[in-house]
Amino acid sequence: MDETHGSSDGQNTTERKRKDEPKTNLIIFGPPGAGKGTYASKLAERFSIPAIATGDIFRAEVKTGSVLGENVADYLRSGRLVPDEIVNEVLKNWLNKPESGRGFILDGYPRTVEQAKALDEMTRIDAIINLAVPDEVVVERLSNRRICRSCGAIYNIKYSPKPKVDSKCDKCGEKLYQREDDKPEVIRERLRVYEKQTEPLIVYYKKRKAKFVTIENIQVDAPIDIVLQRILDGLKKAELR
Numbered sequence: 001m002d003e004t005h006g007s008s009d010g011q012n013t014t015e016r017k018r019k020d021e022p023k024t025n026l027i028i029f030g031p032p033g034a035g036k037g038t039y040a041s042k043l044a045e046r047f048s049i050p051a052i053a054t055g056d057i058f059r060a061e062v063k064t065g066s067v068l069g070e071n072v073a074d075y076l077r078s079g080r081l082v083p084d085e086i087v088n089e090v091l092k093n094w095l096n097k098p099e100s101g102r103g104f105i106l107d108g109y110p111r112t113v114e115q116a117k118a119l120d121e122m123t124r125i126d127a128i129i130n131l132a133v134p135d136e137v138v139v140e141r142l143s144n145r146r147i148c149r150s151c152g153a154i155y156n157i158k159y160s161p162k163p164k165v166d167s168k169c170d171k172c173g174e175k176l177y178q179r180e181d182d183k184p185e186v187i188r189e190r191l192r193v194y195e196k197q198t199e200p201l202i203v204y205y206k207k208r209k210a211k212f213v214t215i216e217n218i219q220v221d222a223p224i225d226i227v228l229q230r231i232l233d234g235l236k237k238a239e240l241r
């Protein structure tokens with residue numbers, strides 16, 4: 001499936017070794033509110049591979065105090081979008097770490113076709129998990145989301161996880177609030193941005209004949225375990241796990 005690493009004469013020891021090890025390199029796509037982070041961490045746990053969210057690896061790079069990290073910190077501080085070259089470099093460092101030796105699951109990357117191309121140069125991708133959630137379900141789910149002012153815990157006043165006492169945090173008792181961008185109009189705009197951003201990526205990976213594990217029509221009250229099982233079944237069917 002991967003044209004760039006396909007030739008057998010160019011196969012060195014590292015590549016051979018890579019093939020023998022059970023390794024699964026996954027990307028997860030899904031609109032805001034699809035629970036991408038939740039599924040990424042469940043899959044990571046299940047397969048003993050790291051879930052890599054760009055925000056986390058940015059923070060980790062900043063902590064190292066490297067020149068690259070300082071660069072990232074400048075962008076984060078100013079609130080500007082971190083440019084592709086820098087994101088790619090941070091990710092590349094990460095993929096070279098032993099933790100990702102058995103595979104990984106990428107959450108929030110690639111966001112652009114340019115990033116996807118850069119990723120193809122770094123490694124192969126085995127499958128793309130695509131969480132398809134109808135727009136109305138996203139609006140319904142996110143507009144009922146509330147966050148604790150104090151500890152950041154996330155709740156949903158209509159669906160799980162519900163707070164025991166309305167508008168109060170189970171963990172610390174603080175008041176819950178609704179984020180500005182969880183208001184229906186803003187959610188619809190976020191969905192438009194997501195679709196505009198993701199469509200070219202789907203086209204790109206389809207052209208490259210990547211394997212897709214698409215979970216269609218996820219409903220607002222879909223239990224996490226059931227959706228997770230659908231993903232696992234899909235991966236099995238794609239002969240990946």
Ligand SMILES: [Zn+2]
Binds near residue numbers: 150151171172173
């Ligand atoms: Zn709290």
